[in-house]
Amino acid sequence: MTPLNGSGEIGKGLSMKNILLVDSTGGFLFSKIGKQSMKVKSELMDGEGITRTLLRLTHEILEKNKGAKNLVIVGIRNRGDCLARRIIKHIEEIEGVQIPLGILDITLYRDDFQRITDRPLVQETDFPFDLTEKRVVLVDDVLYTGRTIRAALGALIDYGRPALIQLAVLLDRGHRELPIKADYVGKNVPTAFGEEIQVKLKEVDGEDKVLLLGPD
Amino acid sequence: MQLKSRHLLGLEGMTKEEIHLILDTARSFKKVLERPIPTVPTLRGKTVVNLFFEPSTRTRFSFELAEKRLSADTVNFTASASSVLKGESLKDTIQNIEAMRIDLVVIRHKAEGAPYFLTRCVNATVINAGDGAHEHPTQGLLDMMTLREKMGKLEGLKVVIVGDIEHSRVARSNIHGLKSVGAQVGVCGPSTLIPREIEKLGVTVYPHIEDALQEADVLNILRIQLERQKGGLFPSLREYRSLFGITKERLDRTARDITIMHPGPLNRGVEIDSDVADSDYSVILNQVTNGVAVRMAVLYLLAGKRAKF
Numbered sequence: 296m297t298p299l300n301g302s303g304e305i306g307k308g309l310s311m312k313n314i315l316l317v318d319s320t321g322g323f324l325f326s327k328i329g330k331q332s333m334k335v336k337s338e339l340m341d342g343e344g345i346t347r348t349l350l351r352l353t354h355e356i357l358e359k360n361k362g363a364k365n366l367v368i369v370g371i372r373n374r375g376d377c378l379a380r381r382i383i384k385h386i387e388e389i390e391g392v393q394i395p396l397g398i399l400d401i402t403l404y405r406d407d408f409q410r411i412t413d414r415p416l417v418q419e420t421d422f423p424f425d426l427t428e429k430r431v432v433l434v435d436d437v438l439y440t441g442r443t444i445r446a447a448l449g450a451l452i453d454y455g456r457p458a459l460i461q462l463a464v465l466l467d468r469g470h471r472e473l474p475i476k477a478d479y480v481g482k483n484v485p486t487a488f489g490e491e492i493q494v495k496l497k498e499v500d501g502e503d504k505v506l507l508l509g510p511d
Numbered sequence: 512m513q514l515k516s517r518h519l520l521g522l523e524g525m526t527k528e529e530i531h532l533i534l535d536t537a538r539s540f541k542k543v544l545e546r547p548i549p550t551v552p553t554l555r556g557k558t559v560v561n562l563f564f565e566p567s568t569r570t571r572f573s574f575e576l577a578e579k580r581l582s583a584d585t586v587n588f589t590a591s592a593s594s595v596l597k598g599e600s601l602k603d604t605i606q607n608i609e610a611m612r613i614d615l616v617v618i619r620h621k622a623e624g625a626p627y628f629l630t631r632c633v634n635a636t637v638i639n640a641g642d643g644a645h646e647h648p649t650q651g652l653l654d655m656m657t658l659r660e661k662m663g664k665l666e667g668l669k670v671v672i673v674g675d676i677e678h679s680r681v682a683r684s685n686i687h688g689l690k691s692v693g694a695q696v697g698v699c700g701p702s703t704l705i706p707r708e709i710e711k712l713g714v715t716v717y718p719h720i721e722d723a724l725q726e727a728d729v730l731n732i733l734r735i736q737l738e739r740q741k742g743g744l745f746p747s748l749r750e751y752r753s754l755f756g757i758t759k760e761r762l763d764r765t766a767r768d769i770t771i772m773h774p775g776p777l778n779r780g781v782e783i784d785s786d787v788a789d790s791d792y793s794v795i796l797n798q799v800t801n802g803v804a805v806r807m808a809v810l811y812l813l814a815g816k817r818a819k820f
Contacts, residue, residue, distance in 0.1 A: 400539070403551040403811075413513050414812050416532075417539040422546075453548040 342503035426455035517816035521646035651684030674733030
């Protein structure tokens with residue numbers, strides 16, 4: 296198991312036989328696979344671009360929910376939680392209220408435990424509030440197969456019965472394997488299977504940047 | 512980071528990194544246990560057999576709860592209600608059970624090495640829940656989890672294990688585990704109950720409890736089994752208490768902050784007094800809570816590891 300530097304849903308194209316479900320939250324490439332070398336094809340967003348996009352997403356969230364009443368933001372580890380924190384900060388700037396942050400680790404809800412032998416690290420899930428009757432905005436960096444979101448929904452429901460759950464993502468790269476759709480999308484990026492989107496955030500990687508990588 | 516072995520037979524030989532991986536994972540599971548719905552779907556479809564050839568309440572209950580919290584299917588086996596009474600051997604018993612397709616076996620047995628023997632008869636992953644006077648690895652792990660939680664670290668801590676070291680699997684697992692993570696370990700008890708040459712494990716022997724109290728950050732107090740006294744290894748429970756019993760008086764006299772642990776069940780008024788067991792020094796009930804989280808972590812990390820052919 297090799298933790299990757301950046302995030303992004305890495306996956307299918309490299310070698311269909313070996314790659315199991317690998318997603319933005321886990322960010323794992325299983326050890327036997329041996330990563331094919333990837334080169335940067337283009338920069339999809341820079342730091343300012345990320346900030347502008349998040350600001351727009353924040354306005355959309357507030358518009359659709361008619362303010363911040365009963366709103367909670369839940370970020371999915373390992374980068375969704377950073378984005379969630381930034382959105383909360385923007386909401387504070389706009390509405391002048393502090394809304395609660397939840398951090399979700401979906402490892403225990405993955406659907407591929409029967410297929411993998413190596414165990415991803417289980418990190419803490421942190422909900423300092425009751426979800427019942429809350430309007431939950433789930434935040435992740437990249438929407439890809441939809442399996443991470445399916446797992447996150449399963450986990451959320453075990454914490455209570457929210458009034459509704461919405462999904463906000465920084466990027467949607469397509470290739471869905473489940474009927475899941477985001478309510479708020481920062482940027483739609485059509486990608487090929489072999490490609491990889493790497494989201495770098497200051498809190499984790501020291502810089503803000505979104506890169507599109509492809510096979511060398 | 513993964514565990515090297517697909518079985519958990521003991522803490523002997525386990526690296527510091529492996530132990531911390533289990534404890535970190537257990538910390539996340541402890542959070543799961545605090546939720547309104549403390550169950551996760553992770554081990555759905557896995558079948559675990561709890562094979563208990565020796566009586567146990569705490570450990571068996573704790574394992575069973577851990578398995579259920581992870582959504583595994585569990586089957587319980589107690590020797591007193593099985594064909595073992597009709598003379599069936601351990602090998603036949605387990606091979607018959609495995610023929611029903613199981614993934615993990617949790618075993619407690621009075622014979623040292625019984626879990627190792629099982630690994631040679633079956634393909635399932637084997638977890639040792641106590642084998643004779645050999646090891647009780649999940650107890651060692653939950654003790655370390657409780658200590659790490661309370662003290663913030665394990666490295667450099669001075670832990671003294673008090674009581675019947677000779678017959679104690681808890682002592683052995685604690686010694687191996689604590690040494691591996693860089694703690695200092697001492698043992699204290701009647702000389703008839705301290706194994707000869709135990710110093711070779713890198714352990715300090717304290718013949719007198721007063722000396723141990725002067726140096727220890729933590730006392731792990733073992734249960735004194737009444738049958739040992741009947742076997743003539745020490746004269747009387749009253750004498751044991753006066754020489755090695757942990758009383759409030761003794762603790763107060765040291766004027767030091769010493770954490771008190773005990774794997775249970777307690778013999779109140781023998782190895783530990785009630786006012787010590789129920790005091791703020793004591794983390795005995797935290798040990799029980801952490802037991803479930805540690806066993807969930809072990810099951811999670813081992814389930815799904817396949818046999819190498």
